[in-house]
Amino acid sequence: xxxxxxxAKLIIEVAESEDTILSDIADEGIFHMxxxxxxxxxxxxxxxxxxxxxxxxxxxxxRETDLGNGGPTDLLFELNDGYRVVLEFKLRDTRHAYIxxxxxxxxxxxxxxxxxxxxxxxxxxxxxxxxxxxNTVENINEIDVLLVARKDFSTKQYRYPSSxxxxxxxxxWTVGDVPIIKV
Numbered sequence: 001x002x003x004x005x006x007x008a009k010l011i012i013e014v015a016e017s018e019d020t021i022l023s024d025i026a027d028e029g030i031f032h033m034x035x036x037x038x039x040x041x042x043x044x045x046x047x048x049x050x051x052x053x054x055x056x057x058x059x060x061x062x063r064e065t066d067l068g069n070g071g072p073t074d075l076l077f078e079l080n081d082g083y084r085v086v087l088e089f090k091l092r093d094t095r096h097a098y099i100x101x102x103x104x105x106x107x108x109x110x111x112x113x114x115x116x117x118x119x120x121x122x123x124x125x126x127x128x129x130x131x132x133x134x135n136t137v138e139n140i141n142e143i144d145v146l147l148v149a150r151k152d153f154s155t156k157q158y159r160y161p162s163s164x165x166x167x168x169x170x171x172x173w174t175v176g177d178v179p180i181i182k183v
Contacts (some may be wrong), residue, residue, distance in 0.1 A: 030153030055183030
């Protein structure tokens with residue numbers, strides 16, 4: 001399993017797990033969770049599996065670190081061999097916010113950075129095929145973006161009490177060239 005796939009799998013596990021927990025304790029779903037709390041939980045999960053994810057590399061976990069590419073990055077893993085994994089997250093939000101984060105990641109154009117964009121998208125089941133946010137990420141001009149993993153699941157959300165079933169689309173994409181990081 002590639003590094004990107006392994007990280008994406010863990011992020012999706014966190015999304016589903018937190019959705020279940022929030023359903024039990026708050027009668028809400030994953031979108032009841034603040035973005036930074038989700039980022040933190042993903043960081044913990046990845047570090048909790050660091051040997052499986054990063055192999056023998058020593059890893060330093062950093063949050064909200066300014067890399068000089070347009071504001072602090074959500075999550076950063078620095079490996080002892082000079083490689084790094086940089087992640088940006090969005091919960092809900094607009095397609096323009098997704099574009100800004102993908103463009104921010106694309107500015108880290110070096111050969112030793114794996115750049116991942118993760119979105120938890122709130123979509124009504126009837127709009128699952130037509131929601132513009134899904135297509136936007138993969139069609140940003142002159143930036144290579146590739147879907148690594150995607151999982152759709154029903155979630156609770158009482159922000160829209162009379163609306164149809166709400167789906168969480170948990171997706172992770174690579175941005176730009178993907179370095180080969182030995183793990």
